[in-house]
Amino acid sequence: MRPLRYLSSTHGSALVIFIVLYLAAIRYFSIVAAPDPSSAFASLERIYERRYSLIRAAQANEYIARAEQEPQRKASSDPTICVGISTVQRPKARYFKTMMGSLLDGLSDRERSDLFIMPFIGNVDPREHLAFNETWLPNVADKIVTYDDEHVSDADRARLRHMTSGQQGHKEKALFDYKSVLRGCLKNTHAPYVLIVEDDTLAIDGWYSHTMAALRELEANRDYKTALYLRLFYNTGLQGWNSEFWPYYLFYSIIFELVFLGILISIRSMTSNPVSRFLAGRGTMAFLLCICAPACVGLFFAAGRMTVHPNPHGIHQMNHHACCSQALLFPRERVLPLLDHYTKSGIGFRDTLMEKYADDNGLSRWALTPSVFQHVGAQSSKWSGQGPKQMGRNGRTTSQNNWNFQFERWDATKLLMERIRRNGRADKDV
Numbered sequence: 001m002r003p004l005r006y007l008s009s010t011h012g013s014a015l016v017i018f019i020v021l022y023l024a025a026i027r028y029f030s031i032v033a034a035p036d037p038s039s040a041f042a043s044l045e046r047i048y049e050r051r052y053s054l055i056r057a058a059q060a061n062e063y064i065a066r067a068e069q070e071p072q073r074k075a076s077s078d079p080t081i082c083v084g085i086s087t088v089q090r091p092k093a094r095y096f097k098t099m100m101g102s103l104l105d106g107l108s109d110r111e112r113s114d115l116f117i118m119p120f121i122g123n124v125d126p127r128e129h130l131a132f133n134e135t136w137l138p139n140v141a142d143k144i145v146t147y148d149d150e151h152v153s154d155a156d157r158a159r160l161r162h163m164t165s166g167q168q169g170h171k172e173k174a175l176f177d178y179k180s181v182l183r184g185c186l187k188n189t190h191a192p193y194v195l196i197v198e199d200d201t202l203a204i205d206g207w208y209s210h211t212m213a214a215l216r217e218l219e220a221n222r223d224y225k226t227a228l229y230l231r232l233f234y235n236t237g238l239q240g241w242n243s244e245f246w247p248y249y250l251f252y253s254i255i256f257e258l259v260f261l262g263i264l265i266s267i268r269s270m271t272s273n274p275v276s277r278f279l280a281g282r283g284t285m286a287f288l289l290c291i292c293a294p295a296c297v298g299l300f301f302a303a304g305r306m307t308v309h310p311n312p313h314g315i316h317q318m319n320h321h322a323c324c325s326q327a328l329l330f331p332r333e334r335v336l337p338l339l340d341h342y343t344k345s346g347i348g349f350r351d352t353l354m355e356k357y358a359d360d361n362g363l364s365r366w367a368l369t370p371s372v373f374q375h376v377g378a379q380s381s382k383w384s385g386q387g388p389k390q391m392g393r394n395g396r397t398t399s400q401n402n403w404n405f406q407f408e409r410w411d412a413t414k415l416l417m418e419r420i421r422r423n424g425r426a427d428k429d430v
Helices: 001-008 010-034 052-067 096-104 108-112 136-141 154-163 167-188 207-218 245-267 273-281 283-303 331-344 351-358 405-409 413-429
Strands: 081-087 114-123 193-198 202-205 229-231 315-318 327-332 366-367 373-375
Touching: 010 283, 052 096, 052 108, 052 136, 052 202, 052 405, 052 413, 081 096, 081 167, 096 114, 096 136, 108 114, 108 405, 114 167, 154 167, 167 193, 167 283, 167 331, 167 351, 193 202, 193 331, 207 229, 207 315, 207 366, 229 331, 229 351, 331 351, 351 366, 373 405
Parallel strands: 081 114, 081 193, 229 366
Antiparallel strands: 193 327, 202 373, 229 327, 315 366
16 A cells, blocks of 8 residues: 555655656657667668658659750859769669769759769779760760770779779779869869769759758858868768767766756745645655656667757768768869878778878868768678678668668658749749
8 A cells, every 4th residue: 555655645646747758758759769870769660761762763763764865964164063973883783873863853954054074984994884885874974084084004904903803902993083083073174163972872852052052151151261071971870979979978967967956956945836845855856866867868868869969950060970972072172182192191991081181181071961962872882892891780781871861851842842943033033
């Protein structure tokens, strides 16, 4: 009878209410935090659920089907962005064609004229790449670059072929190709911006307008002069509660406890108040501070950072915990110094070398949220040797885990309506 008597008391009722509310919060986060890889409630099915990317891939493929029949619009003589794409033929996957379609589908004539589309065929013999032999590619590209344009000698071609046989060689060749794309944009255009995109990505309908709006915001920022790039894709799996920031998490948890304590003391000091009388009970304050408050803090962190403290929409600095190099937009003046750094560094992963260059020179890195590009490649273009190092988290490959779950929340209908309104305004301006 004593437990029943306790539950019917004020303290017992308060405990029951807290447990009910806490369980309701757990249920809530189990639903809303399911796509968040940083959450204890994460669901693999929800994290990697392809919602918008499937729709966008279908739209992109329809565009390429039209492009196979006739040449499409091309760049003007004065584009704003040179879009360089390094691509190699993968054994059992074709991402490049769909990626190109997603870049171009939905662009207005003015938008398309502002882009210089420059794919770089990374096969030593470009004819080994299926797209190089198909009609749609010259119908959509402004210039197709191969190793012939790089004036690669026969000896270097043999060395490049040898690079594809091992992990170290692939690292070297990937960097060689990345430099070739950067140089190609500088050589073939005077565009003030260079966007380097990997061939296993997808762009949203309207990516150009979202990117240009982000650029205007970045150019107006006082830190623009230190910007190395604007990131149009990042891996949300790296945006969790990173361990090196544990002092900050501990500090704010203690602040929460102190603020909570201050509120309780203030309420308790009030007279003729049912809540103050409840707080005056034996052990009540200790129970609230030592059990309830820590439980709430624990639930906050368990819910996941991208759920309770997501990155703000628009541009923001992202100098750490961003991956990888799927879609990076550089101011033109940053490209030559970066190329020099790559040359001096020799061999290395292009994104790792790039981040070191930024750290050494005090350069900021920016990102756009939500991402306007998605990495969809399940088969990496890097070395595909077998072994445990090729597997990442969740029983998926490292390439598969390179994912932005927020991208999948784009609404195809809303993006289409945005495009219609945008094109309508453009017509009026003309």
